[in-house]
Amino acid sequence: MPSKYERFKIETKPAPHVYQIPNKFDVSARKVRLAAMLVHEAFEYKLNKEVVLSRPCIYGVFGGRFGGFKPLKHKCVGCMRCVQEYPHIMTVKHSDSYKRLGDSFWTPEAVFTILNEASTGKIPVKGMGYKGAFGGEGFDGIWTDMSEIVRPTRDGVYGREYISTSVDVGRKPTSVDFSKIDRASSTIEIPVPIIFDKLSAGNGDVRAAVGMAAEKLGTFYVSRERTPFDFGQESLIPIGNEEGIEDLVERPPAIVEYDAEKSDLFEKLASRLPSSIVIARLPLREDSGMIACKLAHEGVHGLHLYADYHGQDYSKEPQHISASLKEVHQQLVKGGLRDQVTLIASGGITLAEHVPKAIICGADLVGIDTTVLVALQAEFRGETRDRANCQLKPRKIDPEWGAQRLVNLFGVWHDQLIEILSAMGIRDVRRLRGDIGRSMMDAELRELSFKGIAWAT
Amino acid sequence: MGNLELIVEKHSERIHHGLEVLPNLRHGLPEGLGNKRWTAELILATYEMALTGDLPKNGLEYKTGNSGGGFDVLGWKNNGSAKVESDKIDLSIELNKRDDGKKITIPLPIYGGGMSFGSISLNFMLARARAAKRLNTFMSTGEGGYPDDIVPYRDHVITQVATGMFGVREETIQYAPIVEFKYAQGAKPGLGGHLLADKVTSEVAKMRESSMFTSLYSPFPFHSVYSVEDHKKHVDWIKTVNPRALVSVKVSTPTDVDMVAIGSYHAGANIIHIDGGYGGTGAAPEIAKKNIAMPVEYAIPKVHDYLMSEGVRDEIVLIASGGIRTADDIAKAIALGADGCVVATAEAIAVGCTHCGNCERGRGCQVGITTTDPELSRFIEPEWGETRIVNLFTAWSKRLRSILAGFGLENVRDLRGRRDLLVRYK
Numbered sequence: 001m002p003s004k005y006e007r008f009k010i011e012t013k014p015a016p017h018v019y020q021i022p023n024k025f026d027v028s029a030r031k032v033r034l035a036a037m038l039v040h041e042a043f044e045y046k047l048n049k050e051v052v053l054s055r056p057c058i059y060g061v062f063g064g065r066f067g068g069f070k071p072l073k074h075k076c077v078g079c080m081r082c083v084q085e086y087p088h089i090m091t092v093k094h095s096d097s098y099k100r101l102g103d104s105f106w107t108p109e110a111v112f113t114i115l116n117e118a119s120t121g122k123i124p125v126k127g128m129g130y131k132g133a134f135g136g137e138g139f140d141g142i143w144t145d146m147s148e149i150v151r152p153t154r155d156g157v158y159g160r161e162y163i164s165t166s167v168d169v170g171r172k173p174t175s176v177d178f179s180k181i182d183r184a185s186s187t188i189e190i191p192v193p194i195i196f197d198k199l200s201a202g203n204g205d206v207r208a209a210v211g212m213a214a215e216k217l218g219t220f221y222v223s224r225e226r227t228p229f230d231f232g233q234e235s236l237i238p239i240g241n242e243e244g245i246e247d248l249v250e251r252p253p254a255i256v257e258y259d260a261e262k263s264d265l266f267e268k269l270a271s272r273l274p275s276s277i278v279i280a281r282l283p284l285r286e287d288s289g290m291i292a293c294k295l296a297h298e299g300v301h302g303l304h305l306y307a308d309y310h311g312q313d314y315s316k317e318p319q320h321i322s323a324s325l326k327e328v329h330q331q332l333v334k335g336g337l338r339d340q341v342t343l344i345a346s347g348g349i350t351l352a353e354h355v356p357k358a359i360i361c362g363a364d365l366v367g368i369d370t371t372v373l374v375a376l377q378a379e380f381r382g383e384t385r386d387r388a389n390c391q392l393k394p395r396k397i398d399p400e401w402g403a404q405r406l407v408n409l410f411g412v413w414h415d416q417l418i419e420i421l422s423a424m425g426i427r428d429v430r431r432l433r434g435d436i437g438r439s440m441m442d443a444e445l446r447e448l449s450f451k452g453i454a455w456a457t
Numbered sequence: 458m459g460n461l462e463l464i465v466e467k468h469s470e471r472i473h474h475g476l477e478v479l480p481n482l483r484h485g486l487p488e489g490l491g492n493k494r495w496t497a498e499l500i501l502a503t504y505e506m507a508l509t510g511d512l513p514k515n516g517l518e519y520k521t522g523n524s525g526g527g528f529d530v531l532g533w534k535n536n537g538s539a540k541v542e543s544d545k546i547d548l549s550i551e552l553n554k555r556d557d558g559k560k561i562t563i564p565l566p567i568y569g570g571g572m573s574f575g576s577i578s579l580n581f582m583l584a585r586a587r588a589a590k591r592l593n594t595f596m597s598t599g600e601g602g603y604p605d606d607i608v609p610y611r612d613h614v615i616t617q618v619a620t621g622m623f624g625v626r627e628e629t630i631q632y633a634p635i636v637e638f639k640y641a642q643g644a645k646p647g648l649g650g651h652l653l654a655d656k657v658t659s660e661v662a663k664m665r666e667s668s669m670f671t672s673l674y675s676p677f678p679f680h681s682v683y684s685v686e687d688h689k690k691h692v693d694w695i696k697t698v699n700p701r702a703l704v705s706v707k708v709s710t711p712t713d714v715d716m717v718a719i720g721s722y723h724a725g726a727n728i729i730h731i732d733g734g735y736g737g738t739g740a741a742p743e744i745a746k747k748n749i750a751m752p753v754e755y756a757i758p759k760v761h762d763y764l765m766s767e768g769v770r771d772e773i774v775l776i777a778s779g780g781i782r783t784a785d786d787i788a789k790a791i792a793l794g795a796d797g798c799v800v801a802t803a804e805a806i807a808v809g810c811t812h813c814g815n816c817e818r819g820r821g822c823q824v825g826i827t828t829t830d831p832e833l834s835r836f837i838e839p840e841w842g843e844t845r846i847v848n849l850f851t852a853w854s855k856r857l858r859s860i861l862a863g864f865g866l867e868n869v870r871d872l873r874g875r876r877d878l879l880v881r882y883k
């Protein structure tokens with residue numbers, strides 16, 4: 001009997017921060033003026049305590065024992081009403097510790113977004129419009145399309161119709177081979193188009209959290225070494241090498257990656273691990289399209305293309321992963337090879353919106369890296385760009401807590417992916433792959449729309 | 458007077474006083490105020506204009522924000538001194554360019570966008586309706602229904618018909634000089650609306666004919682519309698119920714926004730209203746506002762040029778919204794090809810909004826704008842709000858006149874599509 005149908009859903013639950021995060025806002029009162037104001041109001045309201053002590057903050061920042069003299073800064077949401085009411089007394093600004101968060105790529109806002117998504121499992125929602133920069137570079141310069149009327153019947157994340165976020169990993173046959181029709185499929189379906197990429201920094205707790213989360217989510221994680229834990233073993237994508245082949249043969253993984261420059265490794269892995277999906281791992285460069293075609297011809301099942309942690313590729317003149325991915329995807333399409341290999345993209349995919357955008361640029365799925373560490377409250381000690389020298393230092397964590405944070409993150413990203421697909425009227429994320437026509441590029445639109453407008457001199 | 462009254466009065470006075478003194482910068486520019494789109498200066502300049510009805514005189518930046526793109530990288534060609542006397546300049550636009558139907562002219566190329574009862578306070582809604590009456594323009598109900606209190610202003614109120622159909626009744630369509638179909642909105646393009654349970658008070662529930670403190674969803678899209686023909690049925694329905702009403706079609710800005718516009722024209726719409734993603738007042742997922750659909754700056758020329766090439770541009774009114782913050786934004790939108798603009802956030806800023814984005818937290822807006830909290834709502838007395846909105850638009854019309862005067866244009870309609878008057882900054 002077929003098993004009962006269950007709609008895919010990621011169960012999120014609160015996993016509050018265990019290390020204190022900086023207050024976003026720094027509230028302070030000029031104490032002498034505050035005291036003078038209280039005296040003044042005491043006269044004005046004839047010592048009516050309730051009125052005199054009624055405070056401008058509806059978030060309880062002045063609700064502590066010492067009121068405005070010792071504001072409860074962590075409660076401040078930056079609404080600015082205290083400044084509006086008492087401009088001569090109150091100052092509210094972004095705190096220095098908030099402004100120091102992140103590095104040249106990770107903005108404080110992005111760090112806060114990930115921390116909040118991981119702790120609450122809820123989509124960030126705000127009122128009164130967008131507050132950031134106009135378009136921009138890389139993923140910021142891409143808008144996704146929407147459909148006014150023609151689309152599945154859905155209400156955002158509260159939807160009635162199912163939108164699939166599943167993707168297949170592995171090589172797909174180009175035609176039906178009737179002699180092998182009774183064999184199991186050589187692809188693996190994962191419910192969200194996201195895996196955990198190898199972390200360049202991570203202690204045992206972090207690795208355990210990642211393994212646990214991958215298992216719960218039905219996704220995979222890439223790692224050079226096997227973890228010593230019982231859980232997560234089925235979700236591991238090891239990076240195979242010559243010396244380790246025998247170990248892998250003993251316990252064949254569902255998916256295995258290898259460094260593409262070791263050119264004879266594919267044959268060896270594919271022959272010794274016939275049931276595994278073998279994926280070549282290679283840095284994105286100017287010649288990645290050509291190499292991708294060559295590898296696809298040789299029969300690899302997939303390609304894991306990575307940029308640095310800031311999303312820049314390794315070309316002589318580095319470009320954003322969105323541009324290099326498009327080139328690889330298009331070369332594979334031209335060569336008639338695109339449907340034969342799975343493309344995994346990683347590096348600089350750090351926010352929920354980057355997932356659909358990377359897929360639009362040609363990836364089937366993405367790998368996340370520094371975001372995992374940020375969600376687990378790792379500390380920024382410098383630039384995070386270099387894969388070999390990432391300055392995000394993990395802290396000691398409880399793996400169960402860490403796993404829940406990562407499950408929350410996936411839950412929120414899944415919901416946001418659904419929002420994007422839903423707005424486009426697309427029911428299946430597989431249909432988004434390489435669909436540049438359902439996106440809008442800042443650079444192109446600017447030239448089209450502002451055509452004929454002279455440059456200021 | 459009871460304590461509650463005294464407390465409301467105290468804070469109301471303080472907030473109003475703060476809005477008066479903050480723009481004079483005696484206490485400096487508040488560091489935590491504003492963001493790239495609505496900078497602290499722009500917010501304070503808006504407070505100042507709402508107070509005086511004039512442009513700021515102390516150097517506060519009132520023309521552009523700091524978003525690094527769109528309107529913020531467009532400026533005006535150097536045009537020397539005024540070539541037309543300001544008071545000779547006509548800022549009015551027609552809202553019906555078709556041969557049939559009622560002719561409606563508004564004296565400024567601006568009207569107020571949809572903000573629903575429930576998502577905003579009744580007092581703020583009343584302030585907007587009163588201001589629309591005084592300025593002889595319009596404001597839109599949004600999709601939250603038509604409170605009885607705004608019926609006296611009905612000649613200046615646009616009834617919005619959205620997917621939830623809240624408050625859409627025969628009489629509210631019959632009241633309306635303009636009926637606005639909201640197919641989509643910029644802040645949540647392609648997504649449904651969601652009013653959190655906390656905001657569904659007894660009044661809101663009554664208005665929307667629903668249950669108290671239960672979340673309300675408006676689905677997306679109209680489940681009765683899957684083609685231009687279906688859309689035409691919608692337009693016919695409204696014209697049957699109220700033959701005098703003009704029909705506006707509010708849409709978001711997808712890649713094929715030009716096709717949507719021409720479809721609306723063929724369905725019989727009088728106004729095509731394109732709403733870009735960077736504006737909006739309702740709470741929306743951050744991912745939607747930043748990433749879905751194109752900014753209105755890019756959509757306006759696309760639609761304008763396409764309607765021109767189809768030879769119908771002079772039969773339909775193109776209104777732009779979603780990120781229009783200043784008089785300069787309005788003039789730039791018109792120079793890019795719009796006839797006029799819809800604004801909403803700027804009206805909220807005029808009455809004290811800080812663009813903090815906390816509208817959906819706890820009791821709602823701390824200064825009484827996006828809230829149904831009975832105490833907080835009282836910070837905006839309708840008369841006070843009306844004056845501030847009227848003042849803001851008065852100051853804006855001065856700026857619009859000065860831009861037109863510099864180019865020797867006597868009529869705002871002559872600015873439409875004049876991209877040659879703009880310059881781009883890197």
Ligand code: SF4
Binds near residue numbers: 056060077
């Ligand atoms: S800014 Fe708002 S939240 Fe922060 S202390 Fe002032 S009133 Fe309270």
Ligand code: SF4
Binds near residue numbers: 127809811817825827
């Ligand atoms: S909560 Fe903030 S953004 Fe929302 S209306 Fe009030 S002041 Fe404006």
